[in-house]
Amino acid sequence: MNEKPYVIDSHVHLDDRQFDVDRNEVVARAQTNQVGAILMSIHLDNIKPVIALAEQHQFKCAVGLHPNSADHADNTLESQLRGYAKHDSVVSIGEIGLDYYRDNVEPVVQHEVLRRQLALALELDLPVILHNRESTDDLLKILKEFPGIRGVWHSFLGTVEEAESYLELGLYLGIGGPLTFKKNEALRETVAQLPLDRLLIETDSPYLTPAPHRGKRNEPVYVRHVADMLAEVKKVSLEKVAQQTTKNTRTLFNF
Numbered sequence: 001m002n003e004k005p006y007v008i009d010s011h012v013h014l015d016d017r018q019f020d021v022d023r024n025e026v027v028a029r030a031q032t033n034q035v036g037a038i039l040m041s042i043h044l045d046n047i048k049p050v051i052a053l054a055e056q057h058q059f060k061c062a063v064g065l066h067p068n069s070a071d072h073a074d075n076t077l078e079s080q081l082r083g084y085a086k087h088d089s090v091v092s093i094g095e096i097g098l099d100y101y102r103d104n105v106e107p108v109v110q111h112e113v114l115r116r117q118l119a120l121a122l123e124l125d126l127p128v129i130l131h132n133r134e135s136t137d138d139l140l141k142i143l144k145e146f147p148g149i150r151g152v153w154h155s156f157l158g159t160v161e162e163a164e165s166y167l168e169l170g171l172y173l174g175i176g177g178p179l180t181f182k183k184n185e186a187l188r189e190t191v192a193q194l195p196l197d198r199l200l201i202e203t204d205s206p207y208l209t210p211a212p213h214r215g216k217r218n219e220p221v222y223v224r225h226v227a228d229m230l231a232e233v234k235k236v237s238l239e240k241v242a243q244q245t246t247k248n249t250r251t252l253f254n255f
Contacts, residue, residue, distance in 0.1 A: 005242035008036040008249045009223040011095075011129065011154055011174055011202035014059075015039070015049045018206040018217050027057050030220040036246075037220045038253065040095045040129065042066035044077075047084050054089040060255060062094035062129050070113035071105045077113070078120050085124055091253035093121040094129025095154065098142075101133040111142060118146045127151045127252050130171070136162065143169055152200055152252060155208070160190050167198055172252055176202045177210035177218065180229045188233045196234055200252070201226045201245045 009030070014037065019026055030037060039061040041050040047063050054061035063084040065073055084090060096117045098110050121128045128151035132139050136158070143149060153166045156173040163173060175191060178184050191199075201223050203210070209218035210225040231241040 004034050004224070005239050006034040006036065006246060007201060007223055007227050007242045008038065008246050009203050009205070009220040010038050010152065010200040010249050011040060011176070012037045012059075012205045012220050013040050013042070013207070014053050014205070014220075015041075015046050016206050019219075023053075026219045026221075031057075033221050033224065035220050035223055036060075038062060038091065038249070042095055043069035043072060044080065047080075051084065051087050051089055055087070059089070060091045060253060061089050062092035063090055064093045064096045064117055064129070065113055066095050067097050067099040067110045067114065067131060068102055068105060070110045073113045073116070077116060081117070081120055082124070085126065090126075091255055092127050092129050092151070093117050093124070094151075095131050096128055097131030097154075098135035098139045099131060099133040100135045100138075107135075107138070111138070114139075114142055115145070118142070118149055121151075122146060122149060127254075129154055129174075131155075140165060140169075150252065154202065155204060157187060158190070160193050163190065163194055167195070172198050172200050172248060174200050174202045175230060176204050176226055177208040177214075177222070179233070180210040180225055181214070182211065188229075191230070192233050192235075196236070196241070196244050197248060199230070199245060200249050201230060201241075 037059045039050050041047040152172040152174050154174040203223045205218040231238045
């Protein structure tokens, strides 16, 4: 039997409590199936556990404050993130961005914390992992204040026109489980038109589980379903998708 081509799940919340009962088994399934991972942090309290998990399992990780945690930032945020970024496993500032779907953090607070983290990413020459929920226009406006910023637009679900505006900024696009959802033919038509050399694949585990596992907890090994669908949509081989998305991920995150 031919060995499956290596792929990287570029967005995983491995520290999530849903993995508490079998985290080592989840990692083993990923590694046995030739799946690497980049682990996300979302608030200051989970950065240390995320770094520890990345180092334990030879994964990479991102450090940052999610917009839904932006009200936890104080004047030590930058110094804390600078310290964490010294770890060899840290390859990005993330998951950062804007989220207007939930109203627990005022937009003005989200904007300030996002700007601070974008400035830090430029200072440290690190890419960013961008969260967007119902905030596209404001997120684009703020990103344009930081020329030279590199990163990935996580969980891309937009139109061709929106994709072009992100690509023009030099961003990559994260493609996840929704690409496999039966109802998402419009997304598949859009992704078919996007350049493969600007796409990453992701799961957002334990969320956004791809078909055929919808309704169950997501995990990194399921990124293979995303890769399979991307190959079908782009009308190329799975080997080509695996090779190119892995190259894209390593290029963006410099490892």
